[in-house]
Amino acid sequence: MSKLRLAVVGAGPAGIYASDIVLKAEKDFDVSIDLFEHLPAPYGLVRYGVAPDHPRIKGIITALREVLDRGDIRIFGNVRYGVDITLDDLKRHYNAVIFATGAIKDAALKIPGMDARGSFGAADFVSWFDGHPDVPRTWPLQAESAAVIGNGNVALDVARMLIKHPDDLLPTEIPDNVYQGLKSSPITDVHVFGRRGPAQAKFSPLELRELGELRDVDMIVADEDFEIDEASQNAIDTNKQVFVLMKVMNEWRSRTVGGASRRLHMHFYAAPRELVVDDAGAVSAIRYERTAPDGKGGFADTGEMREIPIQASYRAVGYFGSPLADIPFDEKYGVIPNHEGQVVGADGKPIGGLYATGWIKRGPVGLIGHTKSDAMETVRHLIEDKATWWQPTNPDESEIVDLLTERGVEFTTVDGWVALDEHEKALGAAQGRARIKVVDRDEMIRISRP
Numbered sequence: 263m264s265k266l267r268l269a270v271v272g273a274g275p276a277g278i279y280a281s282d283i284v285l286k287a288e289k290d291f292d293v294s295i296d297l298f299e300h301l302p303a304p305y306g307l308v309r310y311g312v313a314p315d316h317p318r319i320k321g322i323i324t325a326l327r328e329v330l331d332r333g334d335i336r337i338f339g340n341v342r343y344g345v346d347i348t349l350d351d352l353k354r355h356y357n358a359v360i361f362a363t364g365a366i367k368d369a370a371l372k373i374p375g376m377d378a379r380g381s382f383g384a385a386d387f388v389s390w391f392d393g394h395p396d397v398p399r400t401w402p403l404q405a406e407s408a409a410v411i412g413n414g415n416v417a418l419d420v421a422r423m424l425i426k427h428p429d430d431l432l433p434t435e436i437p438d439n440v441y442q443g444l445k446s447s448p449i450t451d452v453h454v455f456g457r458r459g460p461a462q463a464k465f466s467p468l469e470l471r472e473l474g475e476l477r478d479v480d481m482i483v484a485d486e487d488f489e490i491d492e493a494s495q496n497a498i499d500t501n502k503q504v505f506v507l508m509k510v511m512n513e514w515r516s517r518t519v520g521g522a523s524r525r526l527h528m529h530f531y532a533a534p535r536e537l538v539v540d541d542a543g544a545v546s547a548i549r550y551e552r553t554a555p556d557g558k559g560g561f562a563d564t565g566e567m568r569e570i571p572i573q574a575s576y577r578a579v580g581y582f583g584s585p586l587a588d589i590p591f592d593e594k595y596g597v598i599p600n601h602e603g604q605v606v607g608a609d610g611k612p613i614g615g616l617y618a619t620g621w622i623k624r625g626p627v628g629l630i631g632h633t634k635s636d637a638m639e640t641v642r643h644l645i646e647d648k649a650t651w652w653q654p655t656n657p658d659e660s661e662i663v664d665l666l667t668e669r670g671v672e673f674t675t676v677d678g679w680v681a682l683d684e685h686e687k688a689l690g691a692a693q694g695r696a697r698i699k700v701v702d703r704d705e706m707i708r709i710s711r712p
Contacts (some may be wrong), residue, residue, distance in 0.1 A: 264648075266291040267657050269352050271343045272362035273299035274306020275326060276620025280360050280637040282329045287641060294659060295335045296356075298347060301395065302340045302674045302706040304330065306364055310392045313419040314434040315426070316469075317696075318525040327590040330676050336659075338666065339674035340707055344587035346671045355662050358615045361586060361605075365481030365621040368578035371411060375537025376577070380405065380545035384412070384420045384578035391423050391444075393437040395703035396461060400439070403447035405573035409548045411534050412578030413456030414464040418473055420576050425452045425526050435690065436696040451525045453570055457533040457553055458561045460487060460511050461494035467506040472654075473526065474514055480522040481514040487530035490513065490661050524598050531561060532568075537575055547571045570639055581626035589616065603640025604647070614650030617643065676689060685709050 269286060270277045275320075281295045303309060305323055306701075312319045330337065342349055352359050368383030375381065380402075389397045396651045423431075428444040456463055463470075474481050488511075490498070497504045511528070519525075531553045538547035549569045553561040582596035590599050590607060598618040599606050605616035617639040620633055664675050682700065689698040700706050 265293045265645045265657070266293045266358075266651075267356045267654060267659075268293065268644075269294045269356040269359040270295060270297045270362060271359060272306065272364060272620070272622075273297045273301075273337055273339070274362065274364055274620070275308060275322065275363035276364065276622075276633045276637060277306070277360070278304070278326045278329050278335075279634045280362060280619045280641060281335050283634075283637050283641045284644070285334060287638075288324065288644065294657075296345060296662060297335060298341045299337060299339045300342045302703060302710055304337060304339065304427075305678055309390055310394045311366075312392070313388070313423055314392065314436045315422070315431055316419075317434070330679075333356055333676075335676075337674070337676050337679070338662070339678065339710070340655055340703075341666065341671055341673050346666065346669060349588040351665065353615070353652045353654065354656045354664075355654050355655070357654060358617060358647075360603075360617040360619055360640060360644070361589065361622055362596060362618070362620045363584070363586065363622045365581040365583040365626045367582045367584060367596075368527065368577060369582045369596070369626075371577045371579050373534055373536055375539050375545065376517040378537055378539040378545045379543050380574045381537055382574065383575050384410075384416050384576050386424075388416065391436070391440045393440065393699040393701040395701060395706060399701065401443050401573075403443055403449070406448050407453070407570070407572045408449060408574040408576065409453040409570070409572045410452060410454045410576045410578055412580075413454070413458070413462075413530075414578065414580075415466055415469050416581075417454055417578035418465055418469045420578055421452045421526060422456050422473055422476065423526050424449055424576075425479055427478060427524075430477055433695060434687070434694070435699050437699050437701050439701065451527065453527040453529055453548070453572065455529045455532045455534050455548070455550060458531065458559075459490075459494055459555055460528075460530050461497045461504050461508060462531070462559055463507060464506060467503055467510065470507055470510050474510060476526070478522045478524060480519040480525045481517065481526050482519060482527040483511060483514050484529070485515065487528075488512070489555070491557050493557055493559040494555065497559065509693055533553070533561070533563070535567070538569065545573060545575055548575060554648050581621065583622045583625070597627055598622050602643055603636075608669075612643075612647070612650070614647070615652045672707050672711060674707065674710040681712060682706060682710045 368385040532550045536549040540546040552566040556562040585591035604612035619637045686697045
């Protein structure tokens, strides 16, 4: 029986799903898979990209863990591709590699004032409140009024974490430094801006509904934003998700507001044009243009400018991938150039042995669940491309362990993750919580490598 030694770079949902699909789909090869992850713990976006008060989404970890617990996939955590291990190393030890490194940077928003003090990217803020080990432990939370630019679920997560009372987060796995930071925040108002109308928002119904259930937070929406044009009405009539979104927001419109200590303002047909900067170089207001429906589901400029005082702004307009050493990269779209997961060169032809899946393949679109079907497409090509696989000179499974050990890489394993997982749960149990996440990388490694 032929042997397939496969490396997968990235141990988030995309990498784990791809590994699982290879093992289940391929019966003609003896398959051996090694997952490389730059963080000491697996699960990527699910652990470090989902707000802590969304345990239902984090339940995906249960399914991912079942895959890893089988023992037929090895994990090498705390291993940085391009630093601790190179493409040449992978070619010497494997037949092929799938890159599943995701997209973790904020997409740019090119309006004046974006570089001012108080202007932040949503991805960085999400990493902070999710306890990512590679971001600072503190966050500047001095604003009484903040703007969130975007009309997707990440924008809702950011807005909710800013405006929600921190004590209501204590039942979650929120790290202590995050709780203390949010506790000190003087925030009273958060404004969410979208260029198009409410019927074109990209929120999920569950997330939007949860937003309106926050304790001691008034939901502020403007009647002028709900003048429904033909395209919007058609979306409401034909799309169940849009129908539910509009039903939720129309319920907010009927509420009596004014009794809460905090307010969350939803602004539609509001296109940010500038962050106003004061003499000290800090954000002092957001200037936006009132737009209007164009009858086709889009928007048209009106020239009417409005301004709201703020002291902080968070752009949540999408994520962007990062280039990888020795791998082609599309600077415009932030992805690895590929054909259905086959990495392609400048000539548009597939490069043998190189594959991509997840957001680094298709960009930051779709929910976590879409990652599985995406991985199936990539794996199908991988299996069909046997003739173009590399012929490794050091394919023995022990060789990669020896290489990392010789280089002094303090790699973590599945057993190490189990130890860290149990440690975090024990920290939580002591305070009546499900988990308290360990944030410091060195401590994560120490716990994972007893």
